[in-house]
């Protein structure tokens with residue numbers, strides 16, 4: 346094993362990790378960041394490697410480890426303030442820090458907050474000031490060392506003598522860089538090549554490009570495409586082996602306990618083991634989809650989950666099968682995966698679909714999806730494999746965009762790359778009293794040049810600045826695309842835009858031509874022509 350050959354026996358100090366972080370944050374060179382990190386990874390023992398990699402991603406545990414350290418900003422600040430002076434010299438090992446995180450995560454039940462804060466203070470008391478900063482960074486998920494996942498993957502490749510592409514592929518399949526680093530450094534490039542879809546290890550879902558035009562889709566997909574309803578719910582990935590079922594969200598958060606109804610369905614599948622990809626949608630008493638907000642209520646509930654399941658029933662729509670009876674299907678074509686899906690479900694819970702090369706039929710299918718209250722359609726290349734985490738032309742989403750014309754009433758100063766720009770815009774519609782009612786905020790849609798120009802323009806309209814938000818005279822009108830209008834307790838208007846993004850700057854419009862609150866309310870109501878409504 347590669348580790349023996351380095352002659353290194355573990356005992357990496359946490360100070361060495363803190364030094365590395367310091368060096369990483371003081372260089373902007375990608376090459377230097379990669380080589381410093383690779384050098385560090387090579388010096389670790391097999392036990393230290395997963396912890397070091399998760400620390401580098403500002404996580405106390407590897408991504409696939411469900412444990413969490415429940416420490417808020419406020420608690421951390423409180424504990425820091427109560428911590429005694431730092432030791433004169435570093436004395437912590439990397440594994441001691443990992444062990445302390447494990448103990449903090451394990452504390453539960455009554456009095457656990459006390460146990461957590463005591464253990465945390467004990468840890469911080471052993472740490473030098475720079476180590477304390479790193480521990481805080483890991484616990485809060487922000488290390489500020491400028492080592493994003495792509496660079497860390499490059500460093501793992503460099504440390505293992507593997508191709509960056511091999512590491513990237515393994516990362517998409519395993520969704521856990523600690524595990525990828527272990528494979529790469531222990532088993533080398535051949536180990537990475539063997540990385541495959543695994544039960545109970547969620548992989549990143551495949552994503553779709555955008556198209557507005559079926560002829561583009563037919564051309565990209567060789568004449569015929571598989572059209573499916575695009576359901577506006579939440580993506581889920583179901584893993585099942587015998588009676589064991591676990592479910593993950595699109596962002597790979599485990600959501601099994603929120604979805605007892607889906608677990609029950611998964612237990613009934615006709616296979617010993619399977620991984621399925623699909624969408625859950627909340628449905629109203631009339632069988633129509635409820636707005637996204639109602640679905641989120643199901644996910645937020647920690648208690649009385651069975652009751653929530655009764656109150657807000659879910660519909661499940663499956664559209665892919667990534668593993669069946671132990672065999673990965675991701676390199677098989679879509680058409681074969683769909684056959685497998687039909688087999689394993691017996692045809693139940695499938696996304697509605699039609700395979701077609703005819704534009705009229707495609708338009709009719711889209712109209713049917715919209716009339717049934719769904720978002721639009723997906724178009725999938727029947728010959729395409731399943732590409733985890735990638736967004737391209739093999740899957741397209743086609744949906745009509747809704748938009749409103751909003752006035753910018755204020756803007757927040759940006760941070761990071763957007764420092765110095767007014768980059769988060771407060772959007773409002775015209776109310777009856779001649780004022781403007783806020784309905785959302787967005788920092789999406791403008792190019793860098795447009796951000797700069799907008800910053801100058803808004804500063805000229807400035808009426809106030811509290812250092813965070815600049816209030817402006819309401820003169821600039823922007824066309825804002827959105828996915829849905831939601832109810833909002835936060836805004837006095839009672840409404841908020843979901844997924845707002847600036848489609849264009851309406852130089853041709855003045856504030857008096859902005860969408861009015863009445864029109865906005867009517868758009869909200871219109872959504873229920875096709876969607877179900879829960880009376881609140």
Ligand code: AMP
Pocket residue numbers: 550552553573574575576577578579580595624664696723742
């Ligand atoms: P978007 O979030 O706009 O990029 O659209 C992609 C999302 O649409 C996926 O992540 C799924 O959550 C959702 N979706 C709904 N229906 C389907 C479908 N039939 N196939 C794939 N994704 C779907």
